[in-house]
Amino acid sequence: MKTSAKVLIAAGALAVLATPILAQQRRGGGERLPQVCRAEIVKLCGTDRSQMRTCLREKASELSEECRGELRKRFEQRGAGTGAGASATPPTQTLAYGPDSLQALDLWVPQGASKAPLVLYVHGGGWKRGSKNNATSRALPAHLMAQGYAFASIDYRLVPRNTVEEQASDVAAALAYVLKRADSLGIDRSRVVLTGHSAGAHLVALVGTDERYLKSAGLSFADIDGVMPNDGAAYDVAEQVKIGARMMGETYKQAFGTDPARQAALSPTLQATAPNAPAFLLLHVQRPDAVTQSNALAEALKRAGTKVEIGSFPGEGLRGHMEINRKLGQPDYPATAVMDAWLKKVLGG
Helix, strand or coil, X not given: CCCCCCCCCCHHHHHHXXXXXXXXXXXXXXXXXXXXXXXXXHHHHCCCHHHHHHHHHHHHHHCCHHHHHHHHHHHHHHHHCCCCCCCCCXXXXXXXXXXXXXXXXXXXXXXXXXXXXXXXXXXXXCCCCCCHHHHHHCCHHHHHHHCCCEEEEECCCCCCCCCHXXXXXXXXXXXXXXXXXXXXXXXXXXXXXXXXXXXXXHHHHHHCCCCHHHHHCCCCHXXXXXXXXXXXXXXXXXXXXXXXXXXXXXXXXXXXXXXXXXXXXXXXXXXXXXXXXXXXXXXXXXXXXXXXXXXXXXXXXXXXXXXXXXXXCCCCXXXXXXXXXXXXXXXXXXXXXXXXXXXXXXXXX
């Protein structure tokens, strides 16, 4: 049986709905699944809810078209009720873009889309931790899907087992994987933005200023329309090592080493001579190092003739740093409107 993101609900989404499937009534008074569908699920996976998520992920394609349709309808109803503080809509599918277990991505595509612009997200975590699942509890996927954008959240290999250079290559490889399959996934490969938070902000800025990473994946700056780094503070590595040595010194040393030439090669601000990606939006809260680093990167991009905007928002310290990642996409969060306007300008529509 063929599966299609346009027609079927993904196995991951089925698993999310597993807990209330057998309940007498869905939380909030929603419509109960038809008896035939519930019986089908019990026959396929049994009644042990602790095992049901795994079973549905593995065997979702064995459900009838009618039952999948009923589940999809409830899934969409749940997504439509996503509020400012709610979890995001589960991804439509998870794809492997490389042989390593961390070379994987979650992809959200609006129902029925055939040419959705793509926003690809890179998580933070000091280059040594974090997960693509970071996006699934945020407002951003559902917010962007509601506006017709596809959204991908990627994992990448982590320090110290792998290098920052390999991480940037993973970002490019993940993008190349999706764009190669754009038609079948319902994505417009000609409209693409990269975004990332914290360490992810550094990585997308690096990929957007040093074209060798894209070239290694068979792409170029012509394949992306814009880059939106979110509250990064390592755009000039050597300067950031000086500023953040007391609290983050070991993290920076582990990621970037001590060789000045390597640190410079991994610094988007120092790589921002032309050419670069066509447009940047640098988001930050009021952390002194994020402000300083964002302003310096913006100046370097301007000198190269690259279009760049800065979005400066309330928030201080670690709390502000985490808040802009958690709340971006919530309608009442100030950065959301700035992001929306920039995406519309860069991606059109």
